[in-house]
Amino acid sequence: MADSKQPSLNLSGINAAIIMDGNGRWAKKNSLNVTSGHERGVDVVRKIVESAAKAHLESLSLYAFSTENWSRPKKEILGIKKLIINAIDSQVPELISQKVRLNFFGDYSSFGDEVIGAIDDAHRATAFQDPKLKLNIALGYGGRSDIIEATKLIANDIKLEKLSVEDVSNETIFKYLNAPINELDLLIRTGGDRRISNFLLYHLAYTEIQFSKTLWPDFTEEEFIKCLEVFSKTERRFGKRTL
Numbered sequence: 001m002a003d004s005k006q007p008s009l010n011l012s013g014i015n016a017a018i019i020m021d022g023n024g025r026w027a028k029k030n031s032l033n034v035t036s037g038h039e040r041g042v043d044v045v046r047k048i049v050e051s052a053a054k055a056h057l058e059s060l061s062l063y064a065f066s067t068e069n070w071s072r073p074k075k076e077i078l079g080i081k082k083l084i085i086n087a088i089d090s091q092v093p094e095l096i097s098q099k100v101r102l103n104f105f106g107d108y109s110s111f112g113d114e115v116i117g118a119i120d121d122a123h124r125a126t127a128f129q130d131p132k133l134k135l136n137i138a139l140g141y142g143g144r145s146d147i148i149e150a151t152k153l154i155a156n157d158i159k160l161e162k163l164s165v166e167d168v169s170n171e172t173i174f175k176y177l178n179a180p181i182n183e184l185d186l187l188i189r190t191g192g193d194r195r196i197s198n199f200l201l202y203h204l205a206y207t208e209i210q211f212s213k214t215l216w217p218d219f220t221e222e223e224f225i226k227c228l229e230v231f232s233k234t235e236r237r238f239g240k241r242t243l
């Protein structure tokens with residue numbers, strides 16, 4: 001059945017990402033604790049994923065937790081840990097029915113065995129060969145450490161003569177990076193700040209970037225679709241002269 005809220009958009013092959021910022025400020029504005037802000041943030045994730053699948057996006061990568069976020073209060077990190085486990089538990093059946101392949105990336109080992117186990121199970125349960133949407137969630141991710149680790153792996157493979165210096169190309173670097181995408185086409189950041197915050201640094205070379213003042217818990221499917229529409233009308237030149 002056609003969805004009156006969502007005009008038909010076909011963004012197949014497009015890789016989008018979101019820096020979901022503003023949960024803390026939303027909680028403060030509504031006199032709630034920060035975990036309630038993150039909880040509300042997870043509800044928004046669910047709706048946006050549904051919209052992304054309907055718009056035929058190739059992938060949606062969400063910045064859930066950065067390497068820098070480890071310096072947040074223990075209580076907030078514990079709240080996020082519980083939310084991740086609950087979200088996986090409650091959302092995986094829905095993701096399976098929508099044929100969404102879920103993939104967490106980053107170094108999330110410090111969240112502990114329960115989170116690692118839940119993620120492993122979720123990966124296995126949603127490992128579609130031909131998914132409708134690839135949903136990538138960055139957890140314990142930092143763009144710089146991704147580049148550093150990839151550089152070490154490349155250097156090591158050169159040392160072991162598995163790779164020659166001449167063969168190192170853009171494609172090689174994508175292959176060694178941990179983030180499961182290559183070129184990123186669209187990045188949306190909510191919450192009013194206009195920065196990249198160490199997200200997919202190597203992948204951002206030709207990304208169209210949109211900033212929204214809306215705090216993530218207030219971000220709607222309508223605003224997301226607006227962002228996709230603006231993107232779909234943008235002429236991308238990749239440095240070439242088209243005039």
Ligand code: FPP
Nearest residue numbers: 020021022023024025041042045064084087
């Ligand atoms: C940014 O808001 C949000 C985060 C650092 C955490 C986001 C995490 C979730 C929505 C849960 C993720 C879980 C899954 C499974 C998707 P902020 O706290 O930095 O907001 P502020 O800038 O207003 O303080």
